[in-house]
Amino acid sequence: xxxxxxxxxxxxxxxxxxxxxxxxxxxxxxxxxxxxxxxxxxxxxxxxxxxxxxxxxxxxxxxxxxxxxxxxxxxxxxxxxxxxxxxxxxxxxxxxxxxxxxxxxxxxxxxxxxxxxxxxxxxxxxxxxxxxxxxxxxxxxxxxxxxxxxxxxxxxxxxxxxxxxxxxxxxxxxxxxxxxxxxxxxxxxxxxxxxxxxxxxxxxxxxxxxxxxxxxxxxxxxxxxxxxxxxxxxxxxxxxxxxxxxxxxxxxxxxxxxxxxxxxxxxxxxx
Numbered sequence: 001x002x003x004x005x006x007x008x009x010x011x012x013x014x015x016x017x018x019x020x021x022x023x024x025x026x027x028x029x030x031x032x033x034x035x036x037x038x039x040x041x042x043x044x045x046x047x048x049x050x051x052x053x054x055x056x057x058x059x060x061x062x063x064x065x066x067x068x069x070x071x072x073x074x075x076x077x078x079x080x081x082x083x084x085x086x087x088x089x090x091x092x093x094x095x096x097x098x099x100x101x102x103x104x105x106x107x108x109x110x111x112x113x114x115x116x117x118x119x120x121x122x123x124x125x126x127x128x129x130x131x132x133x134x135x136x137x138x139x140x141x142x143x144x145x146x147x148x149x150x151x152x153x154x155x156x157x158x159x160x161x162x163x164x165x166x167x168x169x170x171x172x173x174x175x176x177x178x179x180x181x182x183x184x185x186x187x188x189x190x191x192x193x194x195x196x197x198x199x200x201x202x203x204x205x206x207x208x209x210x211x212x213x214x215x216x217x218x219x220x221x222x223x224x225x226x227x228x229x230x231x232x233x234x235x236x237x238x239x240x241x242x243x244x245x246x247x248x249x250x251x252x253x254x255x256x257x258x259x260x261x262x263x264x265x266x267x268x269x270x271x
Contacts, residue, residue, distance in 0.1 A: 033060040033099055036106045037068055037079055043164035044157075045077035054153045057082065057091040062099040070161065072153075092150060094140045101136040105162050110178070111170050112137065112162035113187040117180040136178075152192040159189060172198050174261070183207040183254070193270040201227070201255060201262045211251040218246040218268040220254070225262035229254050 031039075037058060054072040059065070067082035069091060082088050097115070104110045115136040141147065147154075163170065170176070170186075177184035183205050188196040201207060220229065221243045229236050229244055230253040238244050246252050256262035 030103065031106065033065050033102060034068075034081070036102055037070075040106075040161055040164050041070060041077050041079040043166070044072075044161045045075070047160050047168075048072075048075045048077070051075055052153050052156065054093075054150070054157055055089060055091045056157060057094040059094060059096040060099050060102055061096060064099050070157075072157070090142060092142050092145060093154060096138040096140070097136055104136075106164075108165070108169075108171060109176060110136070111176075111186065112158045113190060114176065114178055114185075116158070117178040117185055117187070155190040155192070174200055181207050182209050188265070194268070196265065196267045198265055199263070201225075201264075203256055203259060203261075205255065207254040208252055211253060213249050213251055214246075214268065215248055216268050216270050217248050218252075218266060220244040220246065221265040221267075223263040223265065225256055225260045226258045227254060227256050227262040227264065 051074040052072045053074070054070070056070045056072075058068045058070065060067075067084070069080045069082055069088065071078040071080065101110075101115055105112055105115060116139065117135070160168065172186060174184060177186050177200060183199050183201045185197050185199045188198055190196075199207070220227075220238075222238050222240050224240055227238050229238065229246075230251075231244075231246060232250050232252075236244065254262075254264075
């Protein structure tokens with residue numbers, strides 16, 4: 001009787017281990033680029049709040065990758081695998097990335113706009129801040145494209161196509177940022193005439209150290225740490241719970257000298 005109980009218990013443990021093993025195997029299984037993009041396309045169609053018209057190519061450069069075209073026609077979204085030997089409709093924008101970058105976006109480690117960090121400048125909608133700046137996502141717009149006409153659709157696409165979660169969420173924290181403008185930034189929302197982000201500045205870092213000017217006003221909302229802002233040569237200290245207004249066409253530099261990092265939300269807009 002004791003032996004039977006022991007045998008039964010052993011079989012139960014083996015069965016439980018097998019179930020857990022295969023469950024973890026399934027959880028740890030990486031989705032293919034096709035599976036990820038198909039999931040994102042379905043989710044994006046459900047999220048559309050206004051009719052859009054956009055043709056975007058997505059190139060995943062690894063062996064597991066390929067070329068796809070996202071066709072947004074009104075409130076219908078189609079994902080087509082591009083056949084290189086066939087004539088394809090020219091895209092307005094082409095996004096190129098590695099499978100590792102796509103995985104990070106899929107897993108919520110980065111947002112798609114975080115992976116674009118390094119290509120934004122203050123005075124142009126899209127351009128590498130330095131020609132040598134590496135970015136996880138490379139963007140190429142169609143020749144002669146009027147970006148002003150595409151801006152709203154493009155930013156909406158970047159914000160929502162790649163975020164398939166319901167409700168849409170993303171993480172804030174240093175590990176989810178990429179270097180930008182001398183600090184570390186996660187874009188929150190970019191749209192026509194408005195942009196916002198979460199940033200963190202560590203001791204020894206300076207945002208806008210080159211004293212660039214922006215033609216639009218900005219608000220810096222302090223969340224954590226002690227920050228310093230030099231606005232047109234005048235230095236101001238600001239604490240959590242304070243908001244700093246930066247007038248348009250003003251030079252502005254931000255830094256911290258504390259051991260604790262400074263965290264803030266920034267917003268910029270056009271009148």
